[in-house]
Amino acid sequence: MHSLTPTTQATPTNLSGLWIPLVTPFHDGAVDHNALHTLTARMKLAGVTGFCACGSTGEAAALSHEEEDAVLATILNAASGLPVIMGASDCHMGRMLERVEQLNAQPINALLVPPPSYIRPSQAGLLQWFTRIADASRHPIVIYDIPYRTGATLELQTLRTLAAHPNIIAIKDCGGDAAKTQALINDGQLQVLAGEDVQIFSSMSLGGSGAIAASAHGHTEQFVALVKLLAAGRVNEARALWYPLLPHIHASFEEPNPAPIKAYLARQGWMRAEMRAPMIEASNALVERMLQIRMPELREAA
Template sequence: MPRLSRTSTPDFSGFWVALVTPFRDGAVDHVALSSLTRRLAGEGVTGFVPCGSTGEAAALDEAEQLAVLDTVLAAADGLPVVMGMSGYHLGKATAWARKLSERPIAGLLVAAPHYVRPSQAGLLEWFGAIADASTVPVLVYDIPYRTGVTIARDTLLALAAHPRIHGIKDCGGDMAKTRAVIADGRLQVLTGEDHQIFGTMAEGGAGAIAASGNVHARRFVQLVRLLADNRLAEARPEWQALQPLVEMLFAEPNPGPLKALLAHGGEMQDELRSPMTRASDGLRERLVALDARLSRR
């Protein structure tokens, strides 16, 4: 399990699944969540990231988030779990980081504060204070289209000096910045944009934290292993087969399409918390047809 120690550096490379949160009649469906986690653990994934945007964390209160985390930890079969967290009140965020650190987690995935749009100096204070409060490693979540603030390259490189910040989930949309962080070498770069798995890893990225991995996880695991071994010619057809799925899963707001496909397979109810909505009927039909074709390959 990736853990911070005085003698070793945590390794977050590989294929991590950004988990959905199943609901039934408005409540978290812990039976479905446990079953989903156990299935994915058996398909070779590196680990799990609950309570991110795919997990509809913004619609879960703190007690629900802790319960989700505990369910995933119990079902993960010893695989590492990185807990997502976000917010914009620094005092609450540091207290939450301390509380989450009491669980046997491998790390925290921390987004920039949303809504307030701080300066780069403010971002340094935000991530630094949370990393100081945490007793587990921290991954920076760079996702400006959700938070409203871009983490600059120099800011990321400055954060790399913190002894507890070890990586980045990269949804920044700036390949020049991605390349610079990879070249610097201190932070492991995991793409959080599923359609950039091939490109980021071919550039030297460490892996992915992907929502798409809730389905066809074995194929994504194989893709990432081939890319990690620099076997690009073998990875390319695997990636080309998965690209239509990735494109379709994000044709409407995530995780609506994912839940539609998982519900079709009987793994959970096709239920989200408002204002998130179910996938349209047309997209659901196309996803089911594509899923059937992939399953026959």
Template structure:
């Protein structure tokens, strides 16, 4: 099995006047490392990868690899042009990374057979572990449970970021023993860990990171009462960070801490006044 355990942060991509803010990126990544996250995921949904060129994505990855050991860095790999995706995959794999986070192709809605073929092709072409990213409300495709369970039998597909919203499928994945389950819905972290998930990929963990790390450790150590209390303290923050499209509230919270600016690339918009006021109430404890 892989080593994808603990709290992984899908790091935002800071911007300044439309360009990537590499100084802010390094400052943010260093901050997260100080909070003892398990690893950093680069160019994910939270990282606004869809608004970055392939060259920019590689530049972000290279900047993170200057600070973070390769075994703690996972790169997002998304797209619906399979030929172009495989070419980009080969460029990524010229770097040392711990794995690739790969969602189903979005918009084109391939068949179940098409999904199987896609993930088999990507996994066959990979020299590093693959984390399957199941997020139907973004990709537009839902895996049939039997198909998903068959896909994750591939020896290179070692984990799944579970945003599928289907408890029966989550339980089947956990029971299969074929794949590690990483919770991808932040409000489900506590129950997912209690059920046997090995960790989480949590955008919310940009803020009060130490509490998310503590939550994982408490469940791991069977300190369930303490873990439950930690989770309930985090709930208002998690709810606020998803009041508007991710990562707008996350960037607003990080801007409050002086780590980065709150700038996003259009058509994404900065957080509203209401969200900022709510963040001031729930996220700045101890800051």
């Protein structure tokens, strides 16, 4: 039995589609809110489903909570009605629940929550972690399964147990386990969003709900068209877009994310390539290769 602390339980949310986990632009060490607003507005015009604020691509680990709140405010303003998922992470239960309580007041659509980093709890500990957060949140929870960042592996049975919680509705799947991905999609209890960009085609072809794709900051219209075609079951047409996108996807993660995509956007004039230490800017050679990648023209039918 789950007893939600908030007086109202979050209503089910359809997260199908293409979500952009927005980078956080910087200028001389501070968040560049003008660049962030412009970038968000541009992504909206390209037809994305919505945005993720303050995830790993947004360098949330390098932001204070005050900066995170300011970033969220800018994105909400620029999104002007498109849904926004907010990242929330910590390795301390008390601090995490305090953060969830703060975010309960925000007009967001869901929280993106990973396991606690560095701790490596047992499966029972992970069940407790996500259950207490889901109980405390007014917003639906998207589990962020990313063991190579957190050090914690969520087993299939653990995810199936969590899926029974009425406030846990989806998973950002970076788990690297194809069998687990297929089982979750087949179960139909969680909306499965591909979090590894190279898995978008296979995940959605199997029935996944969509993707949270950092590389889709570039060639965004092609990614939008790809996800729409896959959602409609038009796999052959989607394949014609997918293979030209692969070199861009691979290049976007050839050096630590989000340095390549930030540098790519900087060369488009949208923002600076600036990172916060210990992250460093992407190499010029990589950015030059990214700029040389060409996409086929989109057809009206897409």
